[in-house]
Amino acid sequence: MDATWNIWRFVDRRRRQYRCIQMLTHVAEETRQKNSSNMASSCCKISPIIPVFVGFLLVASWVGPVVSLSTSSETEGRLRANQTFRPGEELQKWKRINALLSKVNKPAAKTIQSPDGDLIDCVLSHQQPAFDHPQLKGQKPLDPPERPKGHNPTGSVPEIFQSWTISGDSCPEGTVPIRRTREEDVLRASSIRRFGRKVRRPVRRDSSSTGHEHAVGFVMGDQYYGAKASLNVWAPHVANQYEFSLSQMWVISGSFGDDLNTIEAGWQVSPELYGDNYPRFFTYWTTDAYQATGCYNLLCSGFVQTNNKIAIGAAISPISSYKGGQFDISLLVWKDPKHGNWWLEFGSGLLVGYWPSFLFSHLRNHASMVQFGGEVVNSRPGGVHTATQMGSGHFAGEGFGKASYFRNLQVVDWDNSLIPLSNLRVLADHPNCYDIQGGSNGVWGNYFYYGGPGRNVRCP
Template identity: 35%
Template structure:
């Protein structure tokens, strides 16, 4: 190593050790004070980064979790969040959820959580290197296709959906809720993706660059989590402010989402026991709530009734998602590889891999789906008022069935999913 490189490395090390974020006393949440985001400038000046961790843990799935000072999280690098005061104590959720006796994530089960005043962050999250697969609109059909990570021309990754949602009405909604089954769909290729999620959206594809989203759910995409168990589902958050073009990202891969929880890992794995065979005995569930809180002008995410963090409305610079949205949706999605030379459909599964007609406990579902109107009051939608959509696929690939009243305390719900090309009737 040359003398200049050695000097730079030593200087880098000194900066990290001497950082006020790395060595300061963590704040107590019992007596929270105004803690402002503080952008950490380390040795890598080419990409926003978190402050150095105060503690690190190895999880049994092979991933490392770093406990980063809450004020030094990557959100501090967003221009709209300079000196942003972190909401340390989340508002009470609009929808009450029963507390779980066991945490849904491996990190919290094995290590409890990070020290107060810090947040858990996946180390070297590969999602930093990958754009959202829905990178551009398909040339036909009004749907989505995305380039591969390495080659923007071929092959494409068409998206197929089994979703339901409420009518598109300007300024009509301010939140969404549902209880998810957590499944582990098998994939035809490790670079493909399968998920279950909630969308809260504003703007429109008809007005280029306006579509803005708040998205959350669980996702299986092994290429992005190479150290995890095969097909393990992961918690994810996502946002965009310009139709998936230049703004937004998954999880904490770029400045935007502000995390408050010290036990939930954004992008972290759920246990692998959430498989179809084991779900025959008992389905594993997590409740998701996204709601706008006028008092702090943030879109909050609650998991099992616990405030995890939020999307500040200020990151939506185009004027959308400023307190209301024009659409909410729930359902499943897959992103699959389709080369022009391939005529058979991918065998990537959606949900549990079972079709909706299999019902409980085999088919994946979201239950107790509800939405918040512009005032923040939650309502249960009637299935007759919900759209049923299957984009880019026929029901022999993936399907959805929306129902109400057939299960005690399930409210409005839907089963969704399918086995893709593993079903002989599934063709392009």
């Protein structure tokens, strides 16, 4: 009863906002005619809602991008034509959002407030979203598998590597930390159905990858059972909500058609997904080329988290600085020879969890390609190349302390052994915007620098 009452209160509030928008539009017309600068401010009072109503001006449809109010007659006429209030549709949409939030946000044994605004819920491990999957219902997380041979971690994971841990608070044993999904997170998505999913796109790293640009190192032509790398973390500028910048590792199998299987992990800045510009640790998977399967982090059933110290999707701290300290993270993905599941390790020995092998078709056996590097979305705002940065925002030629890097690149072979790459190739599909330079030495093994500023005099 309370939920229904809250929904109708929401609809009523939105109806009042709509009337106010109509009045604001009328007043704007009078203002232009009378050259008065203060009439609109007395139209109505919705003080906390004023910053919101512009973004929700056309939310009767609940799917389009945010629009801004214009004073031109043409735009005002278009707004009036589109401002058809549909309380029934809004109610149904609101119910769908509530149902989604109830599904992804599990009961918390404890909640931690992060200084960056996140809420981290400590969820009993057997109640995490993974166990909504029909093939996992009633199960519990598996015990750790055997690590690959040759995996000799040095050093340790820093005590503080995510913002939510800065206070010293932590999730108790037997729980996993999960970033709480909020209503505003869902509203930023292009649609409820696509929330938490990547936009389907070609994965081949060439100029045909519409809207997505890459600078990557890759190996192919063999059977791969995992990969390992260390990459430094930055906070690249992302030009608008509909773009992102990420640095990650891809473990890939299948063709480049509808049967593509991928496992992905790294860091990303995604204002649409997270509502801010912090670099965040993320995971992803798909078994059908980003069509209907898979998701980011724990936003669908699939990835099983086993660790109570890392929140997937939470901000990373500290980060690298230009001409200053460099902070990198190590990632290892490998296939457990005994059970066939794909495990993820963060840092030196800290297991995050695993992707069950049954999620995949081709990756049930092995990977046929491994990629490392950066990716951005270029939405060409204003008809020019985006200013969204990749990595540090500086080109590869600037080197250590200035450019982004991947180092100590390795793959896992059929014998569950970590081995160096023997045929690393590098590719930047828009080298005037973002580039890459590879190398090898006795300290970093196989490595490369990559990244760039996006729009510049050579990248119009």
